[in-house]
Amino acid sequence: MHLIMILTALAVSWVLRCSWSNPQGSWPQGSWSLRWRRSLFLFLFPPLLIFMTAIALLFMGPQGKMGGVYTGWFSYVIALFYLAFFAISCVKLAFQGWQSVKSACECPLVNLEGTQVRLLNTKALFAGQIGFWQPQLVVSQGLLQNLSQNHVESVLAHEQGHYYYRDTFWFFWLGWVRSCTAWLPNTEALWQELLGLRELRADSYAASQVDPLLLAESLLLVVSNSSVLSESAICCAALGVDGVGDRLEQRIEALLAPPPPTPELNWQSWNGFLLAFLPLLTVIFHT
Template sequence: MHLTLLFFGLSCAWGLRLLAMRTEGTRQERWRRSLGLFLFPPLLLLMTAVALVCMGPQGQMVRWWEGWFSYFLAVGFLASAGVMLFKLMMEGRRSLHQVRTYPQIVLKGQPSRLLATPIPFIAQVGFWQSELVLSQGLIDTFSADHLDAVLTHEQAHAYYRDTFWFFWLGWLRRLSAWLPQTEALWQELLLLRERRADRWAAQTVDTLLLAEALVQMVKAPELYAETICAAFSSATPRNRLEERIDALLSSQESLQPSNPWVWAWMLLVCLPLMTVPFHY
C-alpha cells in the first residue's frame, strides 16, 4: 500500500505538470490555471509524505523492506522541505535586515527606504508587512508624474501582500524544481502578478505613464530574491515586456466575479491523508 500511494503521488504530480501550459485567456483565467498547475503537484507530494509518515513503516507489505523504504523516502522529503523553508526564511530575514539599515524617508506621504545608487529601482521587500525600497537614481531620473505611477504600482503589491504569498510560492518552487515546467510556471505567475499590479495602478494613474516608466526600468538590477521582493521591473525580459505594455495600453478587461468552487479540486490534495485510517 505504501509504495502504491507513493507511486500514485509521483505519477499525478509529474503527469499534471506534463500538461501543456497555455497562455491564452484573460489574466484571471491564466492566473487560476497557472497557480493550480504550480501548487497542486508539490502540495500533493507533501500530503503523500505526511500520510506515509503517519502510517509508519509497519503494515502488510509484499516485502518487509517496502514499508521502511517508503517511510524513509517520506521522512527525507519532509526534512528537505523543512531545510529549504528554513534557508529561505534566513535569506529573507537577512535581506530585510539589510533593507532596514537604509535611511528612512517619506516620499509623497509614503514611508520608504532610500538606496544610494544612481540606477532607478523601486520594490516592496519583506514578508507580510513589506518595506518600500527606492533608489536615489529613481528620484533623480523620474518626473513627478512617473514617480507617482511607480509608487502606485508598488502600493498594489502591498495591498495584495505579494511578498508574503510569493515567499511561500518560492518555497514550493524550490521544492518542486525537479518537476516539469516549474520555472515556466513561476515566470508566468511573476508576469501575471505584475499585470495585476499594473491594472490596480491604472485605476488612478495614466496607463501611458506606467508604460513609459516600465520602459525606463527595464535595466533595473535584481537586488533581492524574487521570493520576498516585488519590484516594478520584475518579470520584464524582452520577450514579455511587450505583453505588459500592450496590456496597459489596451482597454482594461472587466473583472470576473470570483467563484469559490474554482478551487474545489484542490481538495484532492488531501486525498492521501484520507487513506491513513484504512492503514493496517
C-alpha cells in the first residue's frame, strides 16, 4: 500500500509537470500575476506532494497494516532516502550561500547615494543583492566608472526591488527545490520562468521610482558586459540575471510600455497547495 502511495505521488507529479507548455522557448502570455501563480504552482506542488508522501510514510513506519495490507521496509527506506537527499541538498546549498555571503563581506563597505554597499574590485559591470533575508548590495567598480549617476540610480532602484520582495531569501528555497527535483519534467523551464518573472517584478518596482528608459538603458549596458556571477549563483539577485535573447527583449518592452502595477500576492493563491498535504491524512488509516 505504501508503494502505491509513492507511485501515485510520482504519477501525479509527472503529469502536472508535463502540463507545462513553453513552445520554442518563448515566454507564456498573460498577466504577471497569472503567470506567477501558474508557474509557482507547477514548480512547487509536485515536490511538495512527494515530500509530504515521504513524511507520511516516515510517520507510519515499516510495520503494521494499511487498508488491510501489510507494509514493509522497502517503501519506508525509499522515503527515508528521499528525505535524507532533501536534507543533504539543503545543507549543501546553504553552505554555498554562506560562501557567497562571506565573499561579499570581504569587499570594502562604501557609501553610495546614501546607501551602504559593498564595492567589488572588477571592471565588469555588476550590481546585485547577495545574502538571505537581509542581503547586502554589491556593486562593481566597473559599473560606477562606466555608468552615469542617473543610470547608477536606476540600477540601485532595481536592486531595491529585489530587497523589498526578499528575492534572495525566497529564491534560495526555490533553488533548493530545483536541485532536488531536477529529474522531474520541465524543472529548468519553470525555474527560468520564475527567474524572469522575478526580474520583471523588480523592473516594475524600479520603474515606479526612476525613469523606465534610464533603467532600460542600464539593463542593456550591464548585459552587454560580462557579469561577475551567473544566474545560478546562490543567494544572488542581480540586474543582468535572465537578460539574454527574447527575455531581455521582453524586459525592455515592459519597461518602455509599463504594465499595470504588480499586484500583491494574497493567501488565497496558496489554497491549491493544501492538496499536497493529503498524504498526511493517510496516517490515520495505518494500524
